[in-house]
Amino acid sequence: xxxxxxxxxxxxxxxxxxxxxxxxxxxxxxxxxxxxxxxxxxxxxxxxxxxxxxxxxxxxxxxxxxxxxxxxxxxxxxxxxxxxxxxxxxxxxxxxxxxxxxxxxxxxxxxxxxxxxxxxxxxxxxxxxxxxxxxxxxxxxxxxxxxxxxxxxxxxxxxxxxxxxxxxxxxxxxxxxxxxxxxxxxxxxxxxxxxxxxxxxxxxxxxxxxxxxxxxxxxxxxxxxxxxxxxxxxxxxxxxxxxxxxxxxxxxxxxxxxxxxxxxxxxx
Amino acid sequence: xxxxxxxxxxxxxxxxxxxxxxxxxxxxxxxxxxxxxxxxxxxxxxxxxxxxxxxxxxxxxxxxxxxxxxxxxxxxxxxxxxxxxxxxxxxxxxxxxxxxxxxxxxxxxxxxxxxxxxxxxxxxxxxxxxxxxxxxxxxxxxxxxxxxxxxxxxxxxxxxxxxxxxxxxxxxxxxxxxxxxxxxxxxxxxxxxxxxxxxxxxxxxxxxxxxxxxxxxxxxxxxxxxxxxxxxxxxxxxxxxxxxxxxxxxxxxxxxxxxxxxxxxxxxxxxxxxxxxxxxxxxxxxxxxxxxxxxxxxxxxxxxxxxxxxxxxxxxxxxxxxxxxxxxxxxxxxxxxxxxxxxx
Numbered sequence: 001x002x003x004x005x006x007x008x009x010x011x012x013x014x015x016x017x018x019x020x021x022x023x024x025x026x027x028x029x030x031x032x033x034x035x036x037x038x039x040x041x042x043x044x045x046x047x048x049x050x051x052x053x054x055x056x057x058x059x060x061x062x063x064x065x066x067x068x069x070x071x072x073x074x075x076x077x078x079x080x081x082x083x084x085x086x087x088x089x090x091x092x093x094x095x096x097x098x099x100x101x102x103x104x105x106x107x108x109x110x111x112x113x114x115x116x117x118x119x120x121x122x123x124x125x126x127x128x129x130x131x132x133x134x135x136x137x138x139x140x141x142x143x144x145x146x147x148x149x150x151x152x153x154x155x156x157x158x159x160x161x162x163x164x165x166x167x168x169x170x171x172x173x174x175x176x177x178x179x180x181x182x183x184x185x186x187x188x189x190x191x192x193x194x195x196x197x198x199x200x201x202x203x204x205x206x207x208x209x210x211x212x213x214x215x216x217x218x219x220x221x222x223x224x225x226x227x228x229x230x231x232x233x234x235x236x237x238x239x240x241x242x243x244x245x246x247x248x249x250x251x252x253x254x255x256x257x258x259x260x261x262x263x264x265x266x267x268x
Numbered sequence: 269x270x271x272x273x274x275x276x277x278x279x280x281x282x283x284x285x286x287x288x289x290x291x292x293x294x295x296x297x298x299x300x301x302x303x304x305x306x307x308x309x310x311x312x313x314x315x316x317x318x319x320x321x322x323x324x325x326x327x328x329x330x331x332x333x334x335x336x337x338x339x340x341x342x343x344x345x346x347x348x349x350x351x352x353x354x355x356x357x358x359x360x361x362x363x364x365x366x367x368x369x370x371x372x373x374x375x376x377x378x379x380x381x382x383x384x385x386x387x388x389x390x391x392x393x394x395x396x397x398x399x400x401x402x403x404x405x406x407x408x409x410x411x412x413x414x415x416x417x418x419x420x421x422x423x424x425x426x427x428x429x430x431x432x433x434x435x436x437x438x439x440x441x442x443x444x445x446x447x448x449x450x451x452x453x454x455x456x457x458x459x460x461x462x463x464x465x466x467x468x469x470x471x472x473x474x475x476x477x478x479x480x481x482x483x484x485x486x487x488x489x490x491x492x493x494x495x496x497x498x499x500x501x502x503x504x505x506x507x508x509x510x511x512x513x514x515x516x517x518x519x520x521x522x523x524x525x526x527x528x529x530x531x532x533x534x535x536x537x538x539x540x541x542x543x544x545x546x547x548x549x550x551x552x553x554x555x556x557x558x559x560x561x562x563x564x565x566x567x568x569x570x571x572x573x574x575x576x577x578x579x580x581x582x583x584x585x586x587x588x589x590x591x592x593x594x595x596x597x598x599x600x601x602x603x604x605x606x607x608x609x610x611x612x
Contacts, residue, residue, distance in 0.1 A: 049446050067446040071439025090447040134443075 002026040003048075003142050003173055008057030010043055010196075017043040019196045020057065025173045025189060027141065030164070032184040033177040034257065035193035041177035042070055044193070045146040048175060062141035062173075070146045072131035076120035080111050080130055083119060084137055091138035105133040108163060125156030132163060142173045149178060161186065181254040192257045199260035204253050211256045212263070213238040216246035225262055229255075236262060285515070289522050301533050303545040304552075309380035311542055314357040315349045317341035324361030327392075331384050332357055343367065350400060352576040353566055357381050366395045372402030373569035375410045376540050401486065401570045409484060412477035413564030414537035416470050417499060417557045421528050423466040424503025425510065429520040432458060432511035432599075444603065451600035459504045466503070470496055474568075486571030495563030495577065498584035502556040505592035512598035531557040556591075559583045 004025055010018040018040045025031040033041050046052045047059060049067040067073075075083050081102060088098040106112040109129040114122060122130065128148050135143055145164070149157045161183070168174045176183070184190045185204055192199040192207075200207045216235040218226070222243060226235040235243050236259050251259070281287060314332040316325040321337045328334065335355055338345065346358030346369055356371040356378070368388075370381045378399055385397040402409045435441045435458075444454050477483040506527060514520035533539065534548065535557035541549050552558050559580035566572035566580070574581075 046442070051442060051445055065446070067442065069439045069442040073440055073443040075440055076438060087443075087447070090444075090449060092448070 003061050004031070004059075004175070005044070005048055005054075006058045006060070008047060008059060009055045010040075010047055010052050011055045017196050018047065021191070021193070021196070021198055022057075022201070023048070023175065023189070023191050025142075025175060027171050027173055028168055029173055029188040030168045030186065031173075031175045031189040031191065032187035033175065033191045033193060034179070034181055034184040035177075035199075036179060038195065039193040040196040041179075041193060042146050043196070044191075045144050045175065045177050048142075049144050064138065064140040065142040065144065066135040066138060066140040068131040068135040068143075068145045068148055070150075072127045072148075073134060074119040074122070074127050074130050077118060079118055080106070080115045080122070083130060083134055087134045087137050093138060101137060101139075105137060108166065109133050110159065125152045125160070128152060128156070129160060129163065132160060132167075136167050136172070139170075140172065142175070143167055145174065145176045147177050147179065149180065149183060157183075181257055185253055190253065192260060194261055194264065197264075199264065200257060208251055208253060208256050211251050211259055213259075214240045215249050215251045215255055215259070216243040217249045218243065218246035222246065224266070227258055227262075234258070238263070238266075283519075286519055286522060289526070293526060297529060300530065300548055300551065303548040304534050304539055306539060306543040307376050308543055309377050309540060312357050312377050312381055313355045313542075314359060315346060315355040316359040316361055317343070317346045318359075318361035318366075320361040320366075321359075324359055324366065328359065329384050329388065331380065332359070343369070347400065351566075351570045351572050353562060353570070353572065364394075366392060368395065368397040370397060370399045371570070372399040372405055373410060373565045374540065375402075375405060375407065376543065378402075378405055402484070406482070408477070408481040409569055410565065411537065412473070412481060412483045413568045414535070414557075414561045416473045416477070416496070416564055417535075417560040418532060418537070419469045419473055420466050420496065420500055420503050420560070421531055421557060423462055423469055424500055425507040425527060426521065426524040428459060428462045428504050428507025429510040429514065429524045430517050431462070432508055433514050433517050433520045436511075436602075437516060441603070451596070451603045454603055455508065455596060455599050459508065462504060462507070463500060466500055467496075483568060485568050487567035488573055489567075491572070491574040491577050491581065492564060492567040494574070495560055495567075495581050495584060498581060498588050499556055499560040499563075501588040502584060502591050505588065505595040506556075508595040508599055509591060512595065512602060531555050534558070535561050537561055556584060556587050559587070 002024055004023040006022050007020045008018055009016065009020055021044060023031055023033065033044055035041050043052060047054060048061055049065055050061065078086060084102045084105065085098065106115055111126060111130060114126055119127065132145060132148055135145065149160055152160065164174055164176065178184065188203065190204055190207060191201045214237045216237065218233045218235050221233050222235045225238065226233050234255060235246050237243050311333045312331055313335050314328065315336050316334055317338045319339060321339045325334045325337050343360040346360050349355050350358050350369060350371045356374050358369040360367040360369065368385045370378050372378050382397065389395045399405060478485050507524065510523045511520050514523055530551060534552040535555050536552060541552050544552060562580040563577050566577050
């Protein structure tokens with residue numbers, strides 16, 4: 001294993017928050033953990049950075065690991081620059097390097113005009129960008145970002161992703177949790193979680209190819225294995241049998257994750 | 269409107285810890301404070317010195333609880349016993365000029381002792397009395413040293429408890445946990461501003477007390493500074509401890525108030541400890557403000573030195589070690605990340 005978790009189980013009393021979950025990533029790779037509310041994304045992020053005790057399994061991270069919590073991790077009573085300076089001080093960066101690094105990050109994130117604004121005066125998007133900037137400031141080997149794009153408008157999401165991609169290109173391992181399946185399409189590795197268990201894992205292509213059965217698009221609902229998508233219905237045929245009055249469709253990641261969830265539900 | 273009321277009731281009942289505090293604590297506080305709220309003095313610790321000490325001790329009214337009799341000692345020794353706080357009344361039993369020395373730093377005891385002495389003067393010819401340290405029995409001279417302690421409690425416990433919880437509520441505690449800080453770095457960094465603010469507050473309160481309210485400052489500064497330092501550590505430790513067991517700022521404030529109120533009522537600042545029911549008095553003996561009040565009053569009013577105040581300062585150190593130690597352990601437990609394999 002490079003960095004990540006290997007067959008990790010995390011329990012809070014009788015509740016299993018993560019059940020034998022594995023994620024692995026290396027320098028320059030982006031791993032996206034996707035799932036709905038309560039899927040275990042935050043627990044997984046916290047486990048990787050060492051904030052949760054594991055019941056079983058192994059975790060591994062480089063000594064220079066930085067984390068952005070779900071709440072953005074920005075100090076509300078400090079200005080943008082003061083937040084960055086505090087983090088730089090915490091990581092022991094020298095003054096000259098800190099100044100140039102903060103300058104660079106303010107430019108890249110577009111936060112220069114807000115540099116004197118308090119954390120609590122920032123918009124949601126600006127706060128998340130500052131949170132990510134604080135996490136990358138010390139040039140860590142591994143960056144763990146817990147739902148950095150949740151609640152952001154599409155433009156802010158794009159800007160944030162461009163910043164995240166840049167971090168990976170600089171050689172950082174980046175693990176991001178998100179509720180948006182479309183964001184997972186950008187990843188080298190995807191882990192789809194549901195109720196603490198892995199629904200699907202691997203590259204986007206391998207996950208899509210691994211879908212059992214066939215997928216169709218129809219105008220109406222056809223049984224328990226169909227769901228609404230866009231203006232039509234997707235119908236999953238687990239045994240690959242033809243579905244009447246439906247057109248076979250090439251699945252994408254969102255379809256495969258939904259199929260995995262249905263498969264699990266039906267299996268239970 | 270009904271929907272609004274229903275929603276508020278649901279929210280109130282959901283936070284069970286707060287609800288329990290809101291219902292149970294007033295009952296507990298009323299019972300405790302009810303037994304504590306008394307200005308009646310039934311007993312005053314006394315020493316009797318001088319050649320006729322034994323006979324004099326026998327003739328003293330029941331109000332004076334004779335702690336020790338020293339035939340060979342003089343009035344100066346008796347005064348030293350009052351300075352050290354060993355007794356609050358000293359009877360100098362000299363047939364030529366019998367004198368009762370009264371500790372003016374204990375207001376209600378001094379008033380009761382004066383009344384008893386006046387009654388005795390009819391039976392003991394030539395008996396004189398003298399109120400030491402605070403001859404006018406000035407209330408501010410007795411209250412201001414305790415107020416300095418209350419301010420330390422307010423800043424040290426109440427404000428500190430909120431500051432740490434706020435960090436956790438904002439999610440920034442996780443940031444600190446992942447950053448390469450040691451728990452002690454965060455702990456010291458967290459309390460440092462409040463330590464400085466409380467220290468400045470004490471100086472301001474004491475300056476205003478002495479300059480504006482003519483509170484005496486009869487003793488050396490060092491024992492008071494040492495006592496204040498120790499007390500500050502207890503108060504700050506208590507603040508961090510409270511925040512480590514509170515889920516939100518509201519709980520932290522309520523818990524902090526639960527520790528502040530007993531200190532106001534049971535530390536001897538308002539009601540004399542000796543006037544309280546024995547069970548309640550013991551609570552007072554467990555409170556740090558009781559000992560800071562002894563140190564502050566001892567130094568400022570009675571002019572006590574370090575040697576006279578070793579017991580209260582020692583008890584503050586002991587309380588500080590326990591509370592500060594617990595706070596550090598709990599704080600470090602919340603801050604230290606779970607162990608993970610970190611490749612070289």
